[in-house]
Structures are given as structure tokens and as C-alpha cells.
Amino acid sequence: MNPVLEVRGLRVVFDGFAALDGVDLTVAEGELRFLIGPNGAGKTTLIDVITGLTRPAAGSVRFDGVELVGLREHRVVRLGVGRTFQTAAVFEELSVVDNLDLAAGFRLPLRSLLRRRRGISDEVAAALETAGLTALADRPAGVLSHGQRQWLEIGMLLVQRPRLLLLDEPVAGMSRDERERTGGLLERIARTHTVVVVEHDMEFLRRYAREVTVLHQGRVLREGSVAEVQDDPRVREVYLGRSKGEAVT
Numbered sequence: 001m002n003p004v005l006e007v008r009g010l011r012v013v014f015d016g017f018a019a020l021d022g023v024d025l026t027v028a029e030g031e032l033r034f035l036i037g038p039n040g041a042g043k044t045t046l047i048d049v050i051t052g053l054t055r056p057a058a059g060s061v062r063f064d065g066v067e068l069v070g071l072r073e074h075r076v077v078r079l080g081v082g083r084t085f086q087t088a089a090v091f092e093e094l095s096v097v098d099n100l101d102l103a104a105g106f107r108l109p110l111r112s113l114l115r116r117r118r119g120i121s122d123e124v125a126a127a128l129e130t131a132g133l134t135a136l137a138d139r140p141a142g143v144l145s146h147g148q149r150q151w152l153e154i155g156m157l158l159v160q161r162p163r164l165l166l167l168d169e170p171v172a173g174m175s176r177d178e179r180e181r182t183g184g185l186l187e188r189i190a191r192t193h194t195v196v197v198v199e200h201d202m203e204f205l206r207r208y209a210r211e212v213t214v215l216h217q218g219r220v221l222r223e224g225s226v227a228e229v230q231d232d233p234r235v236r237e238v239y240l241g242r243s244k245g246e247a248v249t
């Protein structure tokens, strides 16, 4: 399969501490890859480097063959890499559909944005549908539940037509029902995008993950299917900080 993301020898140092210490990661086109690991493993730092937020001390990140290291965040977005944050960043006073519209217009200069006629574009309507927010289109984003805000943020990414989506703990703080809906959303998105999900929730992982990469202390500890990763004693030992032999549940 065609590799979309190729991370090689990535090293990130914060005040002498190596948050990433030689990370290699390859994600193929169309993959739904889960990235797990204990607190401080370096998961968010890895996403930060891919998206141009953090500059590595060494290493390379290629997206579709293009080197991303050294590019500013907005350049990375324009190349087709979208990410969410643990706290959804939406414009609270604007309606759901206006948030999507604004995100969809990010490529346009301000003048053409202001000239654009009102009305829902096809891509905004599609994002509303995919995110399950059609019925809430005219509600201000500020009244959305935590889960709905996360879906809106994902919708705001989708209208920017990314090829690679990086989702940072999309189900953190969600109810069981919201987690299920997010899983469905993830499956829909993964049909047409390459997706990397940082996640802590093991139940969610078991249900929706295909390939899993486990990070530990800034290095890749293991890669494989959910079953392979769960059966690995090193993963059991470090991931949840449990003693040897105790199952990862």
C-alpha cells in the first residue's frame, strides 16, 4: 500500500528531556491507525511535530513524499493534514453551519469570503450529515454538548478536505452513547480518509482499531493488530502500569 505518512528517526527534546527518541512510523493510504501509550509517552508530541506545531531536534516527517519538518502549521493544513485537539476549538457564538462554512472558506481570501452568497454548500451539507449535526445546523455552537462539539470540530476538518486526519483523544470525557456515535463517525470517515487516532479508551480501541502503534517513553514499543498488542507482555507491563501477567482490560 502507498505510504501517506512516513516518520523517520524523530527526536524531540524539551529542556534536555527526550519526549520522542527515534520514532519511526509508517501509515499507508486508507489506514485507521490507533496510537496508544501511557501518559507522557509522546503521543501528542508526535502529532504536534507532524502538524508543524513543534520542531524536532532530528528526523523527518514525509506526507505524500513531501517533507513537513520546517513547514509552518498552515502550510501543513494546506497540504492536506488536519488535526483535532483534546479541547474542541469552535466559535461558540456562531451557529454550527457557520462554523463549518468558515472552516470551508479557509482557503479563500477574505474578500471572496465576504462576497460569498449565503446558503449551504454541498461540502458543508455533507459534513453536517457525516458528523450527525444536520438537525443542529442553526444552533449556536456554544450550546452543544461536549460530544457534539467534538463532532463539529471533526466536521470542520472534513470541509477542509484533508487526506490525513489526526484525532487526539476524540472520545475523552464522552458518555457511552457519545463514544458509540463517535465510533460510527470514525468508521464513516475512515472509508475515504487516512486516519490516525490517539486514544486511551481500551474499550473503544478494541471495538474500532485495526492497526495499533504503542508508544512508550518516546519510542515505538510495539506495532500490530489489537490482539497482538494486547497479548504482548511488554505492552501489558508498561501501558497501564500493570504487573506482568495481568491482562490489559
Ligand SMILES: Nc1ncnc2c1ncn2[C@@H]1O[C@H](COP(=O)(O)OP(=O)(O)OP(=O)(O)O)[C@@H](O)[C@H]1O
Residues within 6 Å of the ligand: 014, 015, 019, 037, 038, 039, 040, 041, 042, 043, 044, 045, 046
Ligand atoms: N512543551 C513542552 N515542554 C516541556 N515538556 C513537554 C512539552 N510538551 C510535552 N512535554 C513532555 O513530553 C512528554 C511527552 O508528552 P506528550 O504530551 O506528548 O505525551 P502523551 O503521550 O500525549 O501523554 P498524555 O496521554 O498524557 O496526553 C511528557 O513528559 C511531557 O511532560
